[in-house]
Amino acid sequence: MLSERTSDPAPVLPVELRAAIDVVVKHSQAAEGQTAGRVLGQRQLTRALESCVPVTESNSMVIALGAPPDALRSAVASTMPDRIVTMVGSRFDRSLKPFRAPGRVALPTDLPRAEWDAMGYARVAATGVQGLAAILWSMGERVLRRLGRPDLADRCRIAMLRTLVAAHPSLPAAVRVLHYQRVTT
Amino acid sequence: MTAIDPAAVASAVLGLDRWFETMRGAWPRLGYGGPVVHWWNHCLTYRGTGLDWRYEGITAGYLTLWRRTGDRRWLDKAVRAGNDLVVGQRADGHFINSRFELNPGVGGTPHEAACDVALLLLAKELRGLGLAERPYLEAARRNLEAFWLSRLWHAPSSTLWDAPGVPSFVPNKAATFVEAILLLRELTGDDSLVERYAIPTAERILAMQVRRPGDKLDGAIAQNRFGDRVVTSFFPLYIARCVPALVELAALTGETRFRDGALAAIAFIARVREPDGGLPQVLYPGGRSNRHPRWISGAGDVVRALAVARDLGADVDPAPTVAWLLRGVRPDGRIATAEGFGRIVPWITRRDRASDEIGVVGWCDKAFRALAPLAKPELLNHASAVTAGNTRPLGVAEVVR
Numbered sequence A: 001m002l003s004e005r006t007s008d009p010a011p012v013l014p015v016e017l018r019a020a021i022d023v024v025v026k027h028s029q030a031a032e033g034q035t036a037g038r039v040l041g042q043r044q045l046t047r048a049l050e051s052c053v054p055v056t057e058s059n060s061m062v063i064a065l066g067a068p069p070d071a072l073r074s075a076v077a078s079t080m081p082d083r084i085v086t087m088v089g090s091r092f093d094r095s096l097k098p099f100r101a102p103g104r105v106a107l108p109t110d111l112p113r114a115e116w117d118a119m120g121y122a123r124v125a126a127t128g129v130q131g132l133a134a135i136l137w138s139m140g141e142r143v144l145r146r147l148g149r150p151d152l153a154d155r156c157r158i159a160m161l162r163t164l165v166a167a168h169p170s171l172p173a174a175v176r177v178l179h180y181q182r183v184t185t
Numbered sequence B: 001m002t003a004i005d006p007a008a009v010a011s012a013v014l015g016l017d018r019w020f021e022t023m024r025g026a027w028p029r030l031g032y033g034g035p036v037v038h039w040w041n042h043c044l045t046y047r048g049t050g051l052d053w054r055y056e057g058i059t060a061g062y063l064t065l066w067r068r069t070g071d072r073r074w075l076d077k078a079v080r081a082g083n084d085l086v087v088g089q090r091a092d093g094h095f096i097n098s099r100f101e102l103n104p105g106v107g108g109t110p111h112e113a114a115c116d117v118a119l120l121l122l123a124k125e126l127r128g129l130g131l132a133e134r135p136y137l138e139a140a141r142r143n144l145e146a147f148w149l150s151r152l153w154h155a156p157s158s159t160l161w162d163a164p165g166v167p168s169f170v171p172n173k174a175a176t177f178v179e180a181i182l183l184l185r186e187l188t189g190d191d192s193l194v195e196r197y198a199i200p201t202a203e204r205i206l207a208m209q210v211r212r213p214g215d216k217l218d219g220a221i222a223q224n225r226f227g228d229r230v231v232t233s234f235f236p237l238y239i240a241r242c243v244p245a246l247v248e249l250a251a252l253t254g255e256t257r258f259r260d261g262a263l264a265a266i267a268f269i270a271r272v273r274e275p276d277g278g279l280p281q282v283l284y285p286g287g288r289s290n291r292h293p294r295w296i297s298g299a300g301d302v303v304r305a306l307a308v309a310r311d312l313g314a315d316v317d318p319a320p321t322v323a324w325l326l327r328g329v330r331p332d333g334r335i336a337t338a339e340g341f342g343r344i345v346p347w348i349t350r351r352d353r354a355s356d357e358i359g360v361v362g363w364c365d366k367a368f369r370a371l372a373p374l375a376k377p378e379l380l381n382h383a384s385a386v387t388a389g390n391t392r393p394l395g396v397a398e399v400v401r
Helices: A015-028 A043-052 A069-079 A091-095 A113-119 A132-146 A150-162 B006-022 B054-069 B072-087 B111-128 B134-152 B171-188 B192-207 B236-240 B243-253 B256-272 B297-311 B319-326 B350-357 B361-374
Strands: A038-041 A061-065 A083-089 A121-131 A173-182 B224-226 B229-231
Touching: A015 A043, A015 A061, A015 A083, A015 A121, A015 A173, A038 A043, A038 A069, A043 A061, A061 A069, A069 A083, A069 A113, A091 A173, A113 A121, A121 A132, A132 A150, B006 B054, B006 B319, B006 B361, B054 B072, B054 B111, B054 B361, B072 B111, B072 B134, B111 B134, B111 B171, B134 B171, B171 B192, B171 B236, B171 B243, B192 B243, B192 B256, B236 B256, B236 B297, B243 B256, B243 B297, B256 B297, B297 B319, B297 B361, B319 B361
Parallel strands: A038 A061, A061 A083
Antiparallel strands: A083 A173, A121 A173, B224 B229
């Protein structure tokens, strides 16, 4: 029997957050394609994840989607998971705020590195979403549409969507999906 | 008309049936799932059941096979598809995960209207057989009334909006709505549906049609409009999806303007069709176009439109596009989605070539629907298409509610 939570419709998310959910799935899936963990964070995002893939409750991983820092700290302290996947914002994200649709989910930034070290976790992977390339393609689309070139504008839009996931984790990106692992000594 | 190899058609139909069975899943509900690739974006992470336009072609295709062969197992598969929709309908009338490339989510257009078409085609068939059609008819009516007529229909302007509260109009989606409305009218006997919804919607579609004799775009129908601002993109596939609704409405009302509009649209499609039977993705004013990706399995809807127009006497030959479809058949039974995803934006999409080969149920259903009427019954040995596993077709009595 499916729970109401599972059958609830996913909210319509902005494209960059929808793409980030896809990246979270990729980071959080085990080898056999299952996602197992404790999901916390903003309701809109957690519902989107749970609508995308079946998630089994487990203490081995925490998936924090725009979770307030205190909630993340508390979940880590209480479960001591082997892996943590977080979706966080960046300074770049804040600079884009004037261009965002009102009501868009605000993402907290990542915990300081020293705090991760103190908790005993090391970052093993990172993916940026909506980086400079996607922003530039988006601007190109707007300009070309105004110039009466819908053919090129449409291509720019497709390029924007295809470059939502930044080419390299070190490049600036509005949303970041970070993967931490417990350090064993 | 150019000859079509009946053995190749039958083999493709049986292959698709076999492949569809492999695409059934149980999460989050029973139904046809799998990835989706599309012009704007793909849906590769969510691969669960999608109750979207894939059900239109699957149901129509199986009903065609049933009528052509009398083999009850084809009917059972159409019923099973209908059951997926009935069981997957929410209390508010929406079908779960109806947004195709934007899944998961509800309220997909034209997808929920396409689900209604599937349900109503099934109900019509069952009624003709003296079997219980009510769950399917009621499910379609619930969706049409709760979503399309209550939330998308803008009564003051008699326009079907593309999203609640957004003054927008998309002809091909509206055409699917017209198909559903005409079926509902047929099953309920409510002729007022035609006057209130179908005719004004078809008029809006014709208002978006280019009528400039001698122009390459003559007969093409613009993709959409926001308010009064028309988006002058012309997608042959979506224009083809307008044709059956216009033809049906012309036949019902006797109004030749709808027939003329459909024939002009078909003349445009025939004019831009390429020698191999494929079509460019999109054309724009000034002779510009984005040729790629060229749909393969989705071109089934072009074949359907060409066949409808030929029945009206248009001098068009579906055969080259049938051959184009058949060239996309792959050993597992699917038909490849497209050719040229990697060429949409040079450098950026070059790694996207894998998308061409992905089998998408919501594209293959269009090929299935188009090929089913062309397959010779004696070549449709269903026994060879039945696969093992959890695919036992459900009977009418097994509808859950």
